[in-house]
Amino acid sequence: EVQLLESGGGLVQPGGSLRLSCAASGFSFSTYVMTWVRQAPGKGLEWVSSITNGGLRTYYADTVKGRFTVSRDDSKNTLQLQMSSLRAEDTAIYYCAKDGIEDVVTPFFFDSWGQGTLVSVSS
Amino acid sequence: SYDLTQPPSVSVSPGQTATITCSGDKLGEIYAYWYQQKPGQSPVVVIYQDTKRPSGIPERFSGSSSGNTATLTIVGTQALDEADYFCQAWDSGAVIFGGGTKLTVL
Numbered sequence A: 001e002v003q004l005l006e007s008g009g010g011l012v013q014p015g016g017s018l019r020l021s022c023a024a025s026g027f028s029f030s031t032y033v034m035t036w037v038r039q040a041p042g043k044g045l046e047w048v049s050s051i052t053n054g055g056l057r058t059y060y061a062d063t064v065k066g067r068f069t070v071s072r073d074d075s076k077n078t079l080q081l082q083m084s085s086l087r088a089e090d091t092a093i094y095y096c097a098k099d100g101i102e103d104v105v106t107p108f109f110f111d112s113w114g115q116g117t118l119v120s121v122s123s
Numbered sequence B: 001s002y003d004l005t006q007p008p009s010v011s012v013s014p015g016q017t018a019t020i021t022c023s024g025d026k027l028g029e030i031y032a033y034w035y036q037q038k039p040g041q042s043p044v045v046v047i048y049q050d051t052k053r054p055s056g057i058p059e060r061f062s063g064s065s066s067g068n069t070a071t072l073t074i075v076g077t078q079a080l081d082e083a084d085y086f087c088q089a090w091d092s093g094a095v096i097f098g099g100g101t102k103l104t105v106l
Helices: none
Strands: A003-007 A010-011 A017-026 A032-038 A046-051 A058-060 A068-073 A078-083 A092-102 A111-112 A119-122 B007-013 B018-023 B033-038 B046-049 B059-067 B069-074 B083-091 B094-096 B101-106
Touching: A003 A092, A017 A032, A017 A092, A017 A119, A032 B059, A032 B094, A046 A078, A046 A092, A046 B094, A058 A068, A092 B059, A092 B094, A111 B046, A119 B007, B007 B018, B018 B083, B046 B059, B094 B101
Parallel strands: A010 A119, B007 B101
Antiparallel strands: A003 A017, A017 A078, A032 A046, A032 A092, A046 A058, A068 A078, A092 A111, A092 A119, B018 B069, B033 B046, B033 B083, B059 B069, B083 B094, B083 B101
């Protein structure tokens, strides 16, 4: 059974930093593109970032480019999102998601999602 | 930036057919994917690559794509299908989600 467990969320002041993690199990982590998707309270889904196996390629939404950095440790089956220069509009639940297609170099769709971790940016 | 447009809400009576559309200029060239999200839960993919249904998703869910519009159809809608539905595509280095459609079964 695929399991994705996010951690690291919390309350942070504007301009601050936070590091999210996602622990994966139940599948061959190293062969899948992994993605972060966020959802502001009462709003829709917003793609944040994706990373290919081995971290060879990374992709970012324009709204976070230059502020967020995605990484992965395939030896530990973990995905990370380093967030800096946080803004109020970054407040959201952050989901870790597994791609639905193995051994590809771009994200396609997401067949497994974690339960999410809440990030609140407020003074 | 590329946009996917969905109606904000759709209402359907139990047992009837619900149709949710997703419009985007490139949908005739790229695949659409559909997710169901119930309150307090994570999204679940219900249709991938325009028309394919993952294992475990009921047969009443189907997808189609024609021209610039992808469509999610639920035949014989049940009360438990009440949820938010999001379409999604991948294009030119970015994942795009539609704004979401709230399906009400009443």
